[in-house]
Amino acid sequence: MRILVIEDEHRIAQAVKEGMEQEAYAVDVCYDGADGYNTARSDDYDLIILDVMLPEMDGVTLAKQLRADKNHTPILMLTAKSQNTDIVHGLDAGADDYLAKPFSFEVLLARVRALLRRPHESTPEVLSISDLTLDTNTYAVRRAGKLVRLSNKEYALLEYLLRNEGKVLSKNNIITHVWNFDANILPNTVEVFINLLRSKIDKPFKKPALIQTVRGFGYKIGEA
Amino acid sequence: MRILVIEDEHRIAQAVKEGMEQEAYAVDVCYDGADGYNTARSDDYDLIILDVMLPEMDGVTLAKQLRADKNHTPILMLTAKSQNTDIVHGLDAGADDYLAKPFSFEVLLARVRALLRRPHESTPEVLSISDLTLDTNTYAVRRAGKLVRLSNKEYALLEYLLRNEGKVLSKNNIITHVWNFDANILPNTVEVFINLLRSKIDKPFKKPALIQTVRGFGYKIGEA
């Protein structure tokens, strides 16, 4: 899950970025509206967290522009304490929810999850396929009932695969979604992590492998 | 446990804040209704203490608004002595309890405790797991029957872990819940307090440790 944060207060941007990364989201940050608009346009984000007050281009204009471009990425708008009129403009402009500053990280996280859930309406807390389960609450991953210990990146990769079950994901797609777009990662790193995952959830089990290579295109998770 | 106090009389607000912090609650204060509404909306509090008479937005309206937003945080409403009609309006608007000014701190504390207990209805006053117990009334913590002395923060941390038994809590999550959201605390401080707790409730006992590290994700309390 990739999130774009457009916020000129570095302190807040940084806090949001770090917190979200902790939760295994890939986060990019832009510090002004114009930059944010371009980045949002040229990249495929799952959510945009957008401050109203921004240099270069304000949040309301930015949201309007994106919607005019037929970009439907969910937008969570941040408003300063007493800019209640902004809220109206914001929702008007196409934002999907708003949050007044200062906010707690927990609330932000709850809203983000709600927005990310929305399209599928009822994303369950436990993702699963065949006898593999991933519990987003406890971060516990099991295959055939056996608990499997995964590192943060391994977990993020598996979660991304599971959320796109059956779909073939290219290495670049995986890099941009599991890592940040400004992360300078070789495609081979994805191969290595696929390998790590396989050696933990596929190889030890005498069962049909769940992670498939689709030569020339990427990887997918699925049965058979 | 995080409490929001919305009260324009600084003297009272201050007294409540200090008293509650003494009792190991994390307290934030807002001095007018609009500010209070936004803060309550954007933050995940466990209880709101709300004055009826407020500048910008009165308490009854505020409570109604929150309930309309589907915010179910318990509300304890403060009314001036002879505003008995307010009480009716207040409870009508969604307040869970009320208290007439002037009140003694002890009474306030008792009500707060009652309200914090209520949501789960059957939330016991004694939290426990395995042979560890934490009595929210007396603040007594025991492991294997032995009384363990904890400092304020240690207690708050343990209580938070116990109230989320089995769930993995990230360091950021812990910081926002056990400290105030505007607290500038290094993640390492959490590590240090986990260490302090362990040295009091886990290490001295030749038993399986209760506090678990989930590397890359956070901590949880639970058996095995």
Added chain:
DNA sequence: TTATATTTTCAGCTACTTTTCAGGAAAATA
């Protein structure tokens, strides 16, 4: 005040994670 306890930061250490590298295997193409 001085002493005492609590809270917070700091610095060093260890183990684990992440990333790169280099060579080899497998599949596709000529």
Added chain:
DNA sequence: TATTTTCCTGAAAAGTAGCTGAAAATATAA
């Protein structure tokens, strides 16, 4: 069959998370 491309994989290198003893800062008590 040789060549090219893509992927796999073991191992080295670089980077990071978490633990801990101790010091510094802060709060509380005597």
